[in-house]
Amino acid sequence: MSEDFNVDDLKKKLKKNCTTKKDKKHTHTDDVPSFKTELEVIEALVQEGVIKLQQEEVAKSDDDTLDPSLIEDYRDEEKDAPSIEYESEEDEKETLKERFKSVKKPQLSLPNLNYKKLIFLIGIALVLITIATYLISSLSDIKEIEIVGNENITDKEILDRSGIDTGQKMYLLQSNKSEDKVKVLPIIQSIDIEREWPNKVIINVKEHNVVGFIESNRNYYPVLENKRVLRGFHMEPVDAPIIHFFEGKEFDALVDSLNDVNPEMLRMISEIYYRPYDESYTRIQVLMNNGQEIIADYTTFGEKINYFNGMRESIGDNEGIIDLEVSNAFIPYNTEEARRVKRDMSSIPRHVPYIDDINESLDVIKKSLEKIETSTD
Numbered sequence: 001m002s003e004d005f006n007v008d009d010l011k012k013k014l015k016k017n018c019t020t021k022k023d024k025k026h027t028h029t030d031d032v033p034s035f036k037t038e039l040e041v042i043e044a045l046v047q048e049g050v051i052k053l054q055q056e057e058v059a060k061s062d063d064d065t066l067d068p069s070l071i072e073d074y075r076d077e078e079k080d081a082p083s084i085e086y087e088s089e090e091d092e093k094e095t096l097k098e099r100f101k102s103v104k105k106p107q108l109s110l111p112n113l114n115y116k117k118l119i120f121l122i123g124i125a126l127v128l129i130t131i132a133t134y135l136i137s138s139l140s141d142i143k144e145i146e147i148v149g150n151e152n153i154t155d156k157e158i159l160d161r162s163g164i165d166t167g168q169k170m171y172l173l174q175s176n177k178s179e180d181k182v183k184v185l186p187i188i189q190s191i192d193i194e195r196e197w198p199n200k201v202i203i204n205v206k207e208h209n210v211v212g213f214i215e216s217n218r219n220y221y222p223v224l225e226n227k228r229v230l231r232g233f234h235m236e237p238v239d240a241p242i243i244h245f246f247e248g249k250e251f252d253a254l255v256d257s258l259n260d261v262n263p264e265m266l267r268m269i270s271e272i273y274y275r276p277y278d279e280s281y282t283r284i285q286v287l288m289n290n291g292q293e294i295i296a297d298y299t300t301f302g303e304k305i306n307y308f309n310g311m312r313e314s315i316g317d318n319e320g321i322i323d324l325e326v327s328n329a330f331i332p333y334n335t336e337e338a339r340r341v342k343r344d345m346s347s348i349p350r351h352v353p354y355i356d357d358i359n360e361s362l363d364v365i366k367k368s369l370e371k372i373e374t375s376t377d
């Protein structure tokens with residue numbers, strides 16, 4: 001072994017290696033071992049080589065392998081887990097799908113927003129926009145006006161009085177003022193103006209009933225149920241009788257009786273004359289549209305005229321006078337009593353003299369008003 005190895009060279013080499021290690025560890029150089037024989041040197045070299053191999057293996061394990069403790073745990077779990085054998089690949093795939101479904105998926109956490117409040121605010125904004133659009137645009141214009149309940153007064157006169165017209169704004173309609181303007185007309189008993197959104201106005205009118213007509217200078221003026229005569233309101237005499245020679249309390253009492261007559265019977269009466277005489281100051285002569293003649297008392301006429309239809313059926317085609325004043329009897333024209341009744345009625349003046357004076361005074365007033373209107377124009 002002395003021929004193969006140079007002991008001095010080996011000592012120098014070992015001394016150099018030990019010195020290098022000591023320097024790295026910041027130790028003293030006087031700790032270098034001393035070798036006496038070649039065998040000790042060889043053992044030292046062999047030991048040095050083993051240490052280097054161990055250090056290289058440790059370095060490789062730090063870089064490429066896992067922690068031994070984790071590997072042991074993993075192997076323990078594999079040992080404990082039951083081994084599953086699948087009959088086919090399809091069973092294995094189905095099992096894997098079931099396991100995948102059972103895995104809980106992570107849920108995204110959304111910010112905590114108050115959705116109800118947001119929806120409420122959006123709803124209010126939409127409502128305000130809709131209202132503003134309606135108020136500004138033509139959607140809020142009056143497009144239809146319906147008048148209900150008027151029989152004697154025309155739609156045009158009601159509209160002219162009310163001041164309501166299409167194209168006006170629904171929300172600017174002042175129904176109370178319009179109602180007051182129409183109520184000025186004597187024939188109007190009540191009026192109610194309603195809005196029917198979005199574009200319709202309904203005018204509900206209730207008129208006073210017309211129970212008769214007064215003739216003056218070939219014009220006919222309606223007599224209302226409230227005893228008022230519309231002198232400036234010319235109408236054709238339909239559905240009510242023409243009244244002659246009544247005034248004052250007699251006129252009021254007759255209107256009260258006519259209010260008790262149903263409308264169907266009232267349309268059958270043609271004319272009513274005031275025919276007082278010495279034995280009765282309340283007698284009236286009534287002419288029917290079918291030519292039948294009746295004498296009655298104006299204070300009870302409204303009650304007894306309802307018997308007319310029944311008496312007419314029993315009379316048939318016979319001509320005469322129906323007496324509703326006292327006895328509710330039929331008096332044929334060929335009897336002495338019928339001639340006496342006709343004689344008493346013919347001796348009464350055809351009209352009361354002061355009616356002409358009243359009509360003349362009204363004409364003078366009318367002409368004066370016309371002159372004032374033309375002068376102001």
